[in-house]
Amino acid sequence: MSAHNENALSLQVKEEAQRLGFELVGISPVKIPPHEESFAEWLRQGFSGQLEYMKRTEELRRNPHRLVPWAVSIVSVGMNYYTPFFRPAASPQPKGWISRYAWGDDYHYLIQDKLESLLDSIRRICNGPVEGKVFVDSGPVLEREFAGIAGIGWIGKNTCLITPRQGSYFLLAEILLDLELRADAPFTIDHCGRCTRCLEACPTACILSNRTVDARRCIAYLTIELKGAIPLDLRPQIGGWVFGCDVCQQVCPWNRRFAGVDDELDPELQPRPGVPEPDLISELSLSREAFNAKFRVSPVKRARRRGYLRNVAVALGNSANPAALPALARALAGEPEALVRSHTAWALGRIGGEAARQPLTQARRTETDPLVLAEIQAALQQLDAPEQFFPDVIMK
Numbered sequence: 001m002s003a004h005n006e007n008a009l010s011l012q013v014k015e016e017a018q019r020l021g022f023e024l025v026g027i028s029p030v031k032i033p034p035h036e037e038s039f040a041e042w043l044r045q046g047f048s049g050q051l052e053y054m055k056r057t058e059e060l061r062r063n064p065h066r067l068v069p070w071a072v073s074i075v076s077v078g079m080n081y082y083t084p085f086f087r088p089a090a091s092p093q094p095k096g097w098i099s100r101y102a103w104g105d106d107y108h109y110l111i112q113d114k115l116e117s118l119l120d121s122i123r124r125i126c127n128g129p130v131e132g133k134v135f136v137d138s139g140p141v142l143e144r145e146f147a148g149i150a151g152i153g154w155i156g157k158n159t160c161l162i163t164p165r166q167g168s169y170f171l172l173a174e175i176l177l178d179l180e181l182r183a184d185a186p187f188t189i190d191h192c193g194r195c196t197r198c199l200e201a202c203p204t205a206c207i208l209s210n211r212t213v214d215a216r217r218c219i220a221y222l223t224i225e226l227k228g229a230i231p232l233d234l235r236p237q238i239g240g241w242v243f244g245c246d247v248c249q250q251v252c253p254w255n256r257r258f259a260g261v262d263d264e265l266d267p268e269l270q271p272r273p274g275v276p277e278p279d280l281i282s283e284l285s286l287s288r289e290a291f292n293a294k295f296r297v298s299p300v301k302r303a304r305r306r307g308y309l310r311n312v313a314v315a316l317g318n319s320a321n322p323a324a325l326p327a328l329a330r331a332l333a334g335e336p337e338a339l340v341r342s343h344t345a346w347a348l349g350r351i352g353g354e355a356a357r358q359p360l361t362q363a364r365r366t367e368t369d370p371l372v373l374a375e376i377q378a379a380l381q382q383l384d385a386p387e388q389f390f391p392d393v394i395m396k
Contacts, residue, residue, distance in 0.1 A: 009125065010182040016121045017077055020114045021266060024078030024163055024170060026150025026184045030071045033145035036062040042212050049216040051225060057140035064176065067140060068133050071176035073183070075118075076143065076150040078163070078170035079111060081269050082259045085276045094280045094319035096312060099220065099244025101171065102299040103271040109297075110268045111136045111173045119175055131178040143172045151184035154191060158198035158248035159213050164191065167255035191254070198248035203237040207248060219245035223311045224303050229342060229371070232378075235314050236350075242278065242311040243300050272298070280319065281327045283312045284344075306337040313340060317347030325351060329359035332376075333366075341367070342375040349379025357383055 010027055017025040040062060048054045060067040064074075081101050101107065115134040123130045135141045144161045148154060153163035160168040199207045206217035215221040219241050222230050230238070249255050275298065286294070291305040300308060313331065316324040324347070331344040345363065348356040357380070364376050 006180055006182045009179070012125050013075060013118075013122060013181065016125075017075065017118055020118055021079060021264060022077035022114070023080050023166070024076075024147075024152045026076050026147065026152045027181045028074050028076065028146055028149040028151075028186070029183050030064050030068070030074055030176065031149075032063050032065075033142050033149065035145060036142065038210075038212070039142060047212065047214045047216065049221060049225070050227065051215060051221075053140075060140040061142050064141065068176045070131055070178050071133065073177045073179055073181040074146050074150065075175045075177065075181070076147040076152060076172065077111075077115070077118075077174065078147065078152060078161075078172050079107070079114075079269075080166070080169060080265065081107065081171055082167070082169035083261060083265065083269065083271055085271055092323060094316055094321045094324055095240065096242040096278045096280045096283065096315045097240045098242060098276055098278065098300065099246050100169065100249075100276075102243055103269075103276050104266075105268040105272075105297045106299050106301075107171050107269065108136050108138065108299075110266060111171060115173055115175055122175075122177070122179070126179070133176045134173070135176070136173040137171070141174060143174060146174060147172055149186045151187050154187050154189065155211060156198070156252065156254075157192050157196065157211055158202075158207055158252065159211060160249060160252075162191070162252070162254050164254075165258050167257075167259040168249055168252060169255065169259050195253060197251045197253065201247050201251040203239060203245075203247060204234055219247075224307070227307065229339065230310065230314060232346075235343075235346065236318060238311070238314055239318050240280075240315045242280070242283070242308065242315050243303055275300075278312075280312050280316050281324055284309060284316065284327050284331050306339050309335070309337070309340045310343045313343035313347045317343075317350030320351055322351060322353065322355065325353075325355045325359075328356075332359055332363050338369040338372050341369070342372045345372060345375040345379045349382040352383055 014025045040058065043055055043058060083103065112134060119132045119134060144155050147161050153161045156162045161172060162168045204217040204219060206214045208214060217234060219238055222234060222238065223241060223243055288305055295301045316328060328344045328348050332341055335341050345360060348360055360376050360380050367373050367376060
């Protein structure tokens with residue numbers, strides 16, 4: 001294909017991507033990404049925690065030729081998901097907070113469909129067979145790396161891809177193609193400068209100075225990916241987050257200045273009623289059927305009911321609101337999932353007072369799960385000597 005044809009085809013691909021709702025689009029060649037060794041070192045250091053799929057797919061992520069041997073070009077895209085949401089006046093009922101990207105429907109399906117449409121359009125434009133493979137977040141691709149190579153933005157100190165004058169509230173995805181396309185100039189300027197606001201604001205200090213994140217301490221990891229108990233020392237820092245965390249993006253000057261609402265934002269990404277700021281007391285009583293109905297098409301379902309209610313219990317404990325005690329007591333006595341019961345015991349001890357002691361004492365006599373019993377005993381000890389345990393935490 002001539003250079004002229006490559007340029008024309010690349011322009012048509014970008015125009016079609018933007019028509020489909022991708023504000024960001026860039027093209028790069030298929031090659032080993034520049035920081036693949038840093039990714040390997042991140043894995044060796046154990047910073048991936050229980051993200052076993054990262055380890056299983058290490059070689060595919062480090063070398064896309066092993067993933068898709070026939071691919072020549074990568075079309076990287078970004079879809080804005082920023083929507084404003086203003087919290088109402090302080091409520092007597094404790095409220096939680098869900099990461100902004102999960103306020104609407106599961107973006108995987110939305111972006112998958114749009115990229116498949118883009119691939120179909122590319123085939124029509126070329127008037128012939130085109131081999132292509134779509135990846136949406138969950139695929140073994142270092143998407144931020146290739147978005148940077150494609151000129152979309154730079155990887156910030158918080159490890160998010162930041163694009164100039166638009167910020168970082170974008171969902172990234174890509175198509176690998178067997179077409180020769182004109183590559184965009186890579187983004188090489190670091191606009192973070194001396195700013196360290198994301199490092200300073202991170203509640204759990206999971207953001208490291210070398211542009212990596214210790215996932216084992218990240219609230220998003222703890223509330224979504226971690227399947228077992230949340231470490232005791234990190235629970236107070238989680239505050240009111242019950243699914244994901246946006247703190248490092250909220251404080252970023254590029255978002256504070258430039259993040260804005262897209263007039264063409266897909267309806268699927270709009271906030272669903274009761275999702276951004278859930279009522280924690282009512283959430284703790286969600287049955288399996290009610291959880292599945294509420295989050296049927298939501299990213300929140302990734303945490304599953306037991307993980308989500310575990311997070312809700314922690315957020316209730318961090319609220320320090322005595323109004324949560326009856327709901328926590330009911331969950332400790334009747335919740336079928338031991339993981340949830342164990343964290344409700346912690347929450348009762350966290351809120352404290354004699355109203356918390358009674359359900360804990362009762363549960364100690366009837367509980368059979370050893371991990372829940374250990375949490376109950378620790379909570380009772382906390383009631384006896386609260387100054388030896390966690391300091392107060394302001395809900396984020």
